Amino acid sequence: MTPRHRRLLDHIRAHGDTSVEELAKLLGVTTQTIRRDIRELEDARLLARYHGGVGIPSTVENIDYDRRRVMDTDAKRRIGQMAAAQVEPGRSLIINIGTTTEEVAKALQQHKGIRVVTNNLNVASLLSGSGEVEVIVAGGLVRKRDRGIVGEATIDFMRQFKVDIGIIGVSGIENDGTLLDYDYREVRVTQAIIEQSREVWLVADHTKFGRHALVRLGNIAQIDKFITDLPVPPEALAAFDAAGVEVLVAPAE
Template sequence: MTLNPRQRRLLEAVRQKVTMSVEELAQQLDVTPQTVRRDVKQMEEAKLLARYHGGVGLPSSVENIDYSQRQTLNSEAKRRIAGAVAEFVPNGCSLLINIGTTTEEVARALAHHKGLHVVTNNLNVAAILADNADCEVIVAGGVVRGRDRGIVGEATIDFIRQFKVDIGIIGISSIDEDGSLRDFDAREVKVAQAIIEQSREVWLVADHDKFGRKALVRMADLSQIGVLFTDAEPPPRMVQVLRDAKVKVVVAH
């Protein structure tokens, strides 16, 4: 499902408040309740929202949102995050970049950097950076997932372990309240763990929706992250968790 601007605003409103009534959504979006119900029905079929007694909320499923839908969610926030990351990446450094829509925006933001050496298991990242004549791109071997062009598997992990890079840039599906970083695909998680191990410094790119979101597979802990790039101030409950983990937070306003 490709969301229109009104539906994106509706989803964002629900994500911020967890649950809302149809009437509240209609008032906030300045549309009729009938329009809200029609949008919610379509988004429920796409597993983006769920209808509960008395309101609309996020689905309780631990399944990830479809890749094409993730590309449209918080796209402006992801671009801001990517721009902030690009400001911190020095020319001439080596990078490991994993699977994700935010890391793909980072690749676009690095289009004019010089002397980069990038190892990635993301064919979309590789294609984006291949247009930069001053960037060397190294693609990991393994099994290609058709839905997002990510490369996973034991061969991917073995390949990544040949390298030791300056910065690993990783995306994530969930930052849990206990400081654990989680995702939905165990194979993807294992590759991301290898990237963390082979990086002298690890940067996490995550928009505000990732805070408190639920995902099944534990990937790492915030204490393994050097810098978090996000688009909004973390929720109050996460501030102390980040501080205890000694994570530097860069907010891309």
């Protein structure tokens, strides 16, 4: 995405449905340019057109995995590297489904003496090639779209473990600290991961703030450490301060 795309999306997430004319004035470009931007972002399912303007997309269906995998890659990479740098040798982890958690897995490939439980076949594939990382893969239903493993068997599997660190991703963070996702089956697995982890680390880039999804996963108060790419927005700071969560910001290079 271009910087203008990001500004456009940030404005809509903060203010809701917005007219083409208002966006053009805000960004200092023509309405034709804004309409072109809107078409590109709508194709990526990052926003939706309504009569007279544009707004946030569906709350019931996530963006395609292949599109998410190439979105904000630099931010996710920095988050993944910072998260991995916090993991000491000899730790046990559970890593769940998500493109940001996969960046954590990439950054963990050189770690020694860690054990990783995961319901993400992409994470398992990334880490299984390292001779110093032991990987345990959950059983259950494999979703073809992203190779995530979900279902009752996955929940039962996760409840066999008590790990040092659970590393999770989410699809949305509301200003009151509510954590959201799209698939209730995935949410139930993530809730089990939270229960079975002595510490819970949330890895998510700034675009997750103000993004709405259908299913409530939990609250920021259940998180011990939040690793992101930009400071927490002012409108969400009260919830984060009340929760006492440690916030780490991965700086741009």
